[in-house]
Amino acid sequence: MVKGNKTVAVFGLGFVGLTTALGFAETGCKVYGIDVDEARKESLRNGIIPFHEPHMGEILKRHLGQNFLITDAISDAVQKSTYIFYCVGTPYGIDGSANLTYLFSAIDSTLEAIHDEKFRVLVTKSTIPPSTTAEKILPYVKKSCDKAECVGIANNPEFLREGHCWEDFTEADRIVLGVNDEKSKALLIELYEPMGIPIKCVSHSTGEFIKYLSNTLLATLISYSNEMAEAAEAFGGIEVAEAFCILHMDKRWNNCNMTSYVYPGCGYGGYCLPKDTSAFYAQAEAKGFDAQILKQVIRTNTERPQWIAEQIGRHLGQSSGTVGILGLSFKPGSDDVRDTPAVKIIQELKKLGHQDIIAYDPIAMDEFQQKYPDIEIRYAESLTKVYDESDILVIVTAWEEFRLTPTLGDKEIIDCRYML
Ligand SMILES: NC(=O)c1ccc[n+]([C@@H]2O[C@H](COP(=O)([O-])OP(=O)(O)OC[C@H]3O[C@@H](n4cnc5c(N)ncnc54)[C@H](O)[C@@H]3O)[C@@H](O)[C@H]2O)c1
DSSP states (O other), X not given: OOOXXXXXXXXXXXXXXXXXHHHHHHTTOEEEEEOSOHHHHHHHHTTOOXXXXXXXXXXXXXXXXXXXXXXXXXXXXXXXXXXXXXXOOOXXXXXXXXXXXXXXXXXXXXXXXXXXXXXXXXXEOSOOOTTHIIIIIHXXXXXXXXTGGGEEEEEOOOOOOTTOXXXXXXXXXXXXXXXXXXXXXXXXXXXXXXXXXXXXXXXXXXXXXXXXXXXXXXXXHHHHHHHHHHXXXXXXXXXXXXHHHHHHTSTTTTTOXXXXXXXXXXXXXXXXXXXXXXXXXXXXXXXXXXXXXXXXHHHHHHHHHHHHHXXXXXXXXXXXXXXXXXXXXXXXXXXXXXXXXXXXXXXXXXXXXXXXEEEEOSSOHHHHHHHOTTOOOEEOSSHHHHHHHOSEEEEOSOOGGGXXXXXXXXXXXXXXXXXX
């Protein structure tokens, strides 16, 4: 990568913020990392990534204390920086809309530190619904900052996938800049140009919309696949996995990385698709538009865990046997359990009276236990152990090692990921 000499402050050091901070450090920028989570900062200061993300450990060690500084001196970091990136969470708010509290709290911390005439650009990388920059952030900054004329406002949606954060950031397909003023645009192009990735400059609302266009399409493909799989089960006699694999042989799909989204499973989960489909629907509704397809996409996804639990219940019959859950993270290669289908499937099983549940996940068991302390299940330390202790097994996350399950014996396996 080409070296630069720019100064950047990044608010929020999660999947997106840490990747962004280290990505700019790699291009030679001086980067200040800011977070409100003391445990997360402590871990990072010790060179430990607080979540599972390949390659990031080595990259953190390379830049920590050099181009990347984790700081509590927010004013100092903002004053020294030309670029202020917001990578804080935007979780579910009231009625499924996006909760912008963390974003505005980070903007407040920024504005409190700005007293000079230096031009800075405030860039939202967090996912925010269309019209947020124009209708909320811009007026807020204008009202709250007496140096507002020295502040540029932009958004820069992030498309990385957890488990692939580093390559998705450094080898991104495109960089989207939602930017309306020429000064901010020129600064941002200068920052990103060394990465050699196509840059598309669009209006504020277009920048925000593109991110939802992407996530709502992925969610739609997943719900479509699940609905078709449920229809196939209702018809009977259909080899569901085989049918989808044959669909993928079409030249229009072949060798396309999207095929994993056009395949039945447990429904979309994780941090982004559930909250982003919901936030987009809520924002459209607030603007007087009822997004009918999206409404059904969300409904199909919400009802999927119950459908799966009922299938498991049918196989178990009246027996009060032990159910072995294989996989707790929302997808393989990740220890993220936010909005994971596993939790909803377990809850539905319990509602149906199947209380004895034992689970195994190669890397996400600690996260799951911490995030869902009220979910009463047992945990097994290995695939063999969960196999031995269960009467029936259910594949919930498509971890590669679960392909070995049938070789362990002849217990019944319900393959909710259609991977066997
Ligand atoms: N995770 C993904 O795959 C992904 C991909 C693309 C976009 N996004 C979007 O990026 C944003 C961040 O996602 P994430 O997965 O990195 O979240 P995360 O929960 O992993 O990290 C967010 C961080 O922000 C910190 N934070 C909260 N308030 C703060 C404040 N006022 N000042 C400083 N730090 C603060 C939190 O402590 C946390 O460490 C979200 O809007 C998300 O939708 C996420």
